[in-house]
Amino acid sequence: MKPLTIHFISIGGSVMHNLAIALHQQGHHITGSDDEIHEPSRSRLEKYGLLPAQTGWNPDAIHSGLDAVILGMHARADNPELKKAQELKVPVYSYPEFVYQQSQQKQRIVIAGSHGKTTITAMILHVLQYHGRNFDYLVGAQIEGFETMVKLTNDAPIIVIEGDEYGTSPIDPRPKFLHYHPHIVLISGIAWDHVNLYPTYEEYVHQFELLADAMSKSGTIVFDDTDDMLDVIALKEREDVTRQPYDVHPYRIENGKTVLVTKQHGNVPVLVFGEHNMKNISGALAVCDHLAITEERFYEAIQSFKGASKRLEKIADTGSTVIFRDFAHAPSKVEATTAAVKAQFPDRRLVACVELHTFSSLNKAFLNQYRDKLDQADVAVIFYSPHTLELKHLDPIAPAAISAAFDRPDLQVFTDSSELERYLKSLANGQPTVYLLMSSGTFGGLNLETL
Structure with missing residues (x-):
């Protein structure tokens, strides 16, 4: 595959700068711009020679030689670089659209929900890496043992994606997760959020219904069985879609430490705590089972999981x-x-x-x-x-x-x-x-x- 020439509008975003670095590491030619870039994005972009020479928007950075423009949510719909890209008919993608385009031949696993999605995604990535699996990923927080929050390669057979329900881009208000078309989707729970985009609870819940309805045949929906609204969404009949509920993993606290209680593998000590994290572990276990990770191998790996950045x-x-x-x-x-x-x-x-x-x-x-x-x-x-x-x-x-x-x-x-x-x-x-x-x-x- 020949290297692509790609320009990022709003390169300083959390996922945007990580995607830029990941594509740069794959040998693609990357440029970018933004009107403000904060830490740690600034230092990380500078490390890889991707930090824009000056802040602000520069329409001259947009030319017909670009293979793609990736548009971040921070930009506005009247952004001068976006306008020029549209005039030149340069393909413009949001980052979810671009990730999907680059992963159509992969098995796509999307982790969604109002809460827990970053931690569940991080748990799955930790277990896969622990056992030496080849995989791509996109996650919303820094994880120990991973240099970037995004990896996008040609040869990985699967990609694990944290699916955000927030708007896709300034020209596409749909949730990001609707662009990924998953084979396996986990929905961790629904609690009203993002009222600037979804002014009613019903509108917010509807986005998750759309995600479930978009499942391909032979797909799997993994869902929190304790969430009443998820029961309604997940139990709806969908042709050739498997439903798999999960609940709080049995656990107890011993001398201030949390241990998982299992029938076949004894007590498994873990570094994370809290009932919500015991749900997260059950969800990650269910997904890993579909990725040919046995219970024994999952419990072996999860003991060393320390959590994602800024999550407890x-x-x-x-x-x-x-x-x-x-x-x-x-x-x-x-x-x-x-x-x-x-x-x-x-x-x-x-x-x-x-x-x-x-x-x-x-x-x-x-x-x-x-x-x-x-x-x-x-x-x-x-x-x-x-x-x-x-x-x-x-x-x-x-x-x-x-x-x-x-x-x-x-x-x-x-x-x-x-x-x-x-x-x-x-x-x-x-x-x-x-x-x-x-x-x-x-x-x-x-x-x-x-x-």
């Missing part, structure tokens, strides 16, 4: 104080993650801190979805930035409205990161404490590594 990631442990950070921001994720940490450390004070950072979490009409979600925390803290509200063109929110939405009178609400830091430090009074910091943002630039 331990960043400090001084003995009396433990700090975890997690990507949780949607209500269901906040509830599951908080409950998991409290169950793992029942004798410690739990300080749970959530940053409201996404369109959904900062939407006044959506806030009441967080009611009771921090009930497991001994101390509950919320941070949000008025500047983020301005950037997202959202109405201001009063701290009192947030306390009312969470239905927690003792909720501590902060809008200044330095005040948040002082408060968190003031709690360090020698009492055994676990801090759980949940955000898809940065808590206004709070340095978690030095906290």
Whole structure:
């Protein structure tokens, strides 16, 4: 296959820059542009000689010699580079469309769902790599043992893809996962999110129905059997499609450590914890079974899985104080993650801190979805930035409205990161404490590594 010449519009995105690096490593000629590139994208692009010489959009980068333009979600529909590509009739793909084009001859496994999809994808990748399998992948977080978040080759017979339900590109509002046409799909659970794209719960759920309806014949739907809405979607009759439910894997906590309880393989110690992760393990086990990984080989490999970046990631442990950070921001994720940490450390004070950072979490009409979600925390803290509200063109929110939405009178609400830091430090009074910091943002630039 001859090398392709490809230009990335909005190359600094999390998946976009990883895809650019992966294609560069395959010998393709890659260029790109963006109006802002943050870390770690900037350093990683620079390492491979792919960092644009200057920020901003440059229509001169678009020419008839390009084989493809890959358009990121961060760009706008009136982007000058996109307009020129359309005028020159250069093929324009979103990254999901491009990944599908490059993997039509592979077995495609897509992991979808409102929560857990990154971790389940990471578990499957870890098990496959542990046993030396040849595979391609796309995952939404950095995983230990993997240099990039994307791998796309000519010879791998399978590709494992984290299927995002968010919009595909500025010119295609459909969910990314509808472009992959999977042979095996796992749906981990449905909890309303992304209200800027799906203003009602019914619209959000419908996207997952479309994903299930698009399954090819001889396909398999693996689904969380405890999710009522998934029961409705997965149990719908579809010609020649196999349905496989999963539930929480049996487990117990011994001396602060989680072990899987199995009938044939004894107790299997694991490094992750929480009931939601025991579901994730069951889902990964079900998918791996379809990829000819036996239970014995799965349990052998899963013992060394440490989790994906920012998914219940331990960043400090001084003995009396433990700090975890997690990507949780949607209500269901906040509830599951908080409950998991409290169950793992029942004798410690739990300080749970959530940053409201996404369109959904900062939407006044959506806030009441967080009611009771921090009930497991001994101390509950919320941070949000008025500047983020301005950037997202959202109405201001009063701290009192947030306390009312969470239905927690003792909720501590902060809008200044330095005040948040002082408060968190003031709690360090020698009492055994676990801090759980949940955000898809940065808590206004709070340095978690030095906290």
